Amino acid sequence: MKRVLTLLFLAAGINAFAQKIIVFDKETGEEHPVTPKIDRNYVEWNMFDVVRGTLSFAYGRRVNNYLSAEVDLGVTYKDYPSLWFEGFSVLANIYAGYKGVNHVFLGRTKDAHFKAGVTTGAALKIFPLEIEDYEGFYLSPFYQYRLYRFSSDYGSTSFDRRFYTNEAGLLLGMQARLLWEVIWNYYLGISFAQNHYDYVNYDNSKPVLERHSVNVPHLFAGISLGFSF
Numbered sequence: 001m002k003r004v005l006t007l008l009f010l011a012a013g014i015n016a017f018a019q020k021i022i023v024f025d026k027e028t029g030e031e032h033p034v035t036p037k038i039d040r041n042y043v044e045w046n047m048f049d050v051v052r053g054t055l056s057f058a059y060g061r062r063v064n065n066y067l068s069a070e071v072d073l074g075v076t077y078k079d080y081p082s083l084w085f086e087g088f089s090v091l092a093n094i095y096a097g098y099k100g101v102n103h104v105f106l107g108r109t110k111d112a113h114f115k116a117g118v119t120t121g122a123a124l125k126i127f128p129l130e131i132e133d134y135e136g137f138y139l140s141p142f143y144q145y146r147l148y149r150f151s152s153d154y155g156s157t158s159f160d161r162r163f164y165t166n167e168a169g170l171l172l173g174m175q176a177r178l179l180w181e182v183i184w185n186y187y188l189g190i191s192f193a194q195n196h197y198d199y200v201n202y203d204n205s206k207p208v209l210e211r212h213s214v215n216v217p218h219l220f221a222g223i224s225l226g227f228s229f
Contacts (some may be wrong), residue, residue: 038062039228042134042183044070048222053078054119054146060226062134068125076117076148079163117147117162125173134183134228140171142191154207156201161198161209167191169218183226191218 044058056074063069123142130136147164169191178184196213 006200012021013022019035026211039134042068042070042228044072044183044185044224044226046072046224047220048220048224049074052146053148056119056121058123058224058226060125060130061193065130066127068127069123071122072120074119076119076146078114078150079146079148094096100222115149115151117149117164119144119146120147123171131176134226137174139171140173140187140189141169142171143168146192150211152200157207159198159200159207159209161200161208163195163196163197165193167193167218181227185226186222187224188221189219192216193218 042060042062044060046056046058049056054074054076056072058070058072060068060070087163121142121144123140125138125140127136127138127151144167145164146167147162149160149162151158151160153159169188169189173185173187173189175183175185193216194213195216196211197209198209200207201210202208
C-alpha cells in the first residue's frame with residue numbers, strides 16, 4: 001500500500017526542540033504530528049590553532065535554538081608566532097609583551113628542546129536569530145588556557161622553561177553547512193591574555209631563570225570545521 005506523505009508546516013513547541021512536522025496521509029486523510037530528530041551534539045577542529053602550535057578538538061552541545069556550549073582539550077608544542085617575532089622588540093611586545101633579547105621566553109636557540117604541553121578551554125555560542133541547522137551568526141564569549149614547555153642549555157646549566165597564558169575574549173562568527181554536511185565556522189575576535197613566561201637573564205655573568213607575567217590584548221581571525229550528530 002503506497003502512501004504519499006506531504007509536509008504541511010513546522011509548528012513551534014514548548015521549547016526549542018519541540019518543533020513538530022505535520023504529516024498528512026492522503027490515503028487515510030489523517031494528520032500525524034512528528035517530532036524530527038535534531039542533532040544536539042557536535043565536534044569541532046580549529047585549523048588555525050596549528051599556527052600557534054596547538055592541536056585541539058572541541059565538543060559542543062546545543063542547549064536550545066539560541067545557545068550552544070562547548071569545551072575543548074588538546075596538546076601544544078611551539079607558539080610559532082612568538083618564534084617569528086623574536087628579535088623584533090616592537091612585534092614581540094605587541095604579541096607577547098616581553099622586551100629585550102635576554103628576555104625572550106621561547107628562544108630560537110639551537111639547544112632549545114620543545115616538549116608537549118596542554119591546552120583547554122570553554123565557550124558559549126549565542127545565536128540572536130536562532131540556530132538554523134547549526135547555521136547563522138553568533139557571539140561567543142570564551143576562555144582558553146595554553147601551556148608550552150621546553151628546556152634550554154646555557155653553558156653547563158640546563159633550564160626547564162615554560163610559557164602559559166590565560167586568555168578570555170569575544171568572537172563574532174558565522175556558521176554554515178557547505179560540502180559534505182561539514183559545519184564551516186568563520187570568526188574574528190578580540191581577547192585579553194595574561195601571559196606568564198620564563199626567561200634566562202644574567203646575574204654577574206651567571207645565567208638565572210626569572211619568571212614574569214604581562215597582560216596583552218589580541219586581535220585574531222580564523223576558520224574551524226565541525227560535524228554534528
